Amino acid sequence: MTTNFLELAVKGVQGLQPYLPGKPIEELERELGVTNTLKLASNENPMGPSPLVLDVLQNPVPQLALYPDGGGFTLKDKLSSKLGVTQAQITLGNGSNDVLDMIARAFLCEGREAIYSEYAFAVYPISVQAVGATAKVSKALPSDDEGNPYGHDLEAMQAQITDKTRVIFIANPNNPTGTWLKSDELDSFIENVPKEVIVVVDEAYFEYVTEPDYPDTLQWLSKYPNLIVTRTFSKIYALAGLRVGYAICSEEIADCLNRVRQPFNVNTPALLAATAALDDDEHLQSCVEINTKGIKFWRAACQYRGLEYIPTVGNFITIDFEQDAMPIYEALLREAVIVRPIANYGLLNHLRITISTVEENQKCLDALDKVLEQLGIS
Ligand SMILES: *Cc1c(COP(=O)(O)O)cnc(C)c1O
Numbered sequence: 001m002t003t004n005f006l007e008l009a010v011k012g013v014q015g016l017q018p019y020l021p022g023k024p025i026e027e028l029e030r031e032l033g034v035t036n037t038l039k040l041a042s043n044e045n046p047m048g049p050s051p052l053v054l055d056v057l058q059n060p061v062p063q064l065a066l067y068p069d070g071g072g073f074t075l076k077d078k079l080s081s082k083l084g085v086t087q088a089q090i091t092l093g094n095g096s097n098d099v100l101d102m103i104a105r106a107f108l109c110e111g112r113e114a115i116y117s118e119y120a121f122a123v124y125p126i127s128v129q130a131v132g133a134t135a136k137v138s139k140a141l142p143s144d145d146e147g148n149p150y151g152h153d154l155e156a157m158q159a160q161i162t163d164k165t166r167v168i169f170i171a172n173p174n175n176p177t178g179t180w181l182k183s184d185e186l187d188s189f190i191e192n193v194p195k196e197v198i199v200v201v202d203e204a205y206f207e208y209v210t211e212p213d214y215p216d217t218l219q220w221l222s223k224y225p226n227l228i229v230t231r232t233f234s235k236i237y238a239l240a241g242l243r244v245g246y247a248i249c250s251e252e253i254a255d256c257l258n259r260v261r262q263p264f265n266v267n268t269p270a271l272l273a274a275t276a277a278l279d280d281d282e283h284l285q286s287c288v289e290i291n292t293k294g295i296k297f298w299r300a301a302c303q304y305r306g307l308e309y310i311p312t313v314g315n316f317i318t319i320d321f322e323q324d325a326m327p328i329y330e331a332l333l334r335e336a337v338i339v340r341p342i343a344n345y346g347l348l349n350h351l352r353i354t355i356s357t358v359e360e361n362q363k364c365l366d367a368l369d370k371v372l373e374q375l376g377i378s
Contacts, residue, residue, distance in 0.1 A: 012129030034336035040354035041340040045238035050280035068268040096232040096245025108133035116169040117152040151179035171202040178312025183215035205314040207236040225250040242270040294355035335367040
């Protein structure tokens with residue numbers, strides 16, 4: 001008799017699927033023998049990190065034999081003055097996914113509920129179900145709803161709140177849809193959430209957003225002690241490989257998160273790199289500008305070709321091919337272009353493409369044109 005370990009796992013884990021990452025470049029090149037692969041699958045920043053970061057990492061990292069600064073003093077110090085919050089309001093994570101996990105471990109367990117939207121970021125179910133809590137998934141806005149198809153339906157989310165609800169996850173903007181919530185609507189939503197329910201606003205793409213109505217959530221921390229804002233160094237700061245993210249919230253909630261945080265969750269090179277990255281506003285600004293141009297490029301390209309797309313404010317765009325997108329994805333792989341299928345979100349006809357530089361956007365579009373013609377789609 002072999003042991004069925006899945007049956008032994010906690011119930012929530014039995015219902016989970018492993019997270020599906022974007023296909024790594026090396027894997028594609030090994031499998032198909034292609035070269036010069038363009039990876040636009042994981043919303044990584046094509047510009048790479050600031051030269052200040054590369055400088056810091058080029059020096060031999062001191063004292064690898066020693067544990068990192070578990071309190072992350074220097075990074076928190078810089079973040080706290082930049083963001084206008086106290087150090088005690090900041091919790092560092094091994095990527096912001098680590099912080100999402102801490103929130104689940106601190107506030108969720110069997111018998112408690114968490115709410116998130118259909119099409120919301122794939123890490124929420126993992127964090128919620130891993131601790132045995134129940135996920136309540138609200139329907140997204142209907143795709144024919146004006147302006148914000150596929151977006152979070154705040155009324156539907158509100159309607160899911162029960163006395164078992166402890167956490168609500170909101171990605172703003174959301175990945176993989178690129179949809180976003182305006183300041184007014186998010187503010188009045190949080191205002192109406194019971195104070196015992198924690199609202200997590202995941203702002204992984206915060207720095208990319210240029211919309212004037214995009215919320216400045218840190219301003220709300222004093223009026224909403226149940227608010228947690230999460231941000232990351234993985235996206236615009238281009239440090240996805242080093243894993244640094246953080247939460248900003250009331251000192252009381254941060255204290256709870258710190259109780260479940262693994263002692264040395266952010267490593268020494270990551271702490272050094274993130275601290276240096278915060279010094280280069282110019283690099284950040286130029287990444288924003290390139291992305292904003294890229295959004296316009298893809299919007300125009302889709303419109304010209306009659307392709308449906310979800311309006312985005314992030315560094316990615318999701319295109320609806322109105323038919324099974326897998327053959328298009330696979331044909332793109334043969335052209336050495338990796339984009340992201342999102343069938344795991346229930347979006348079978350869509351592909352998510354990371355917005356890149358002028359040159360790489362064009363290269364991806366050329367490959368897409370070629371593939372659509374091959375498949376007789378255009
Ligand atoms: C990419 C992404 C993150 C970032 O995860 P890290 O662990 O910080 O790399 C978080 N939330 C959303 C919605 C994302 O798309």
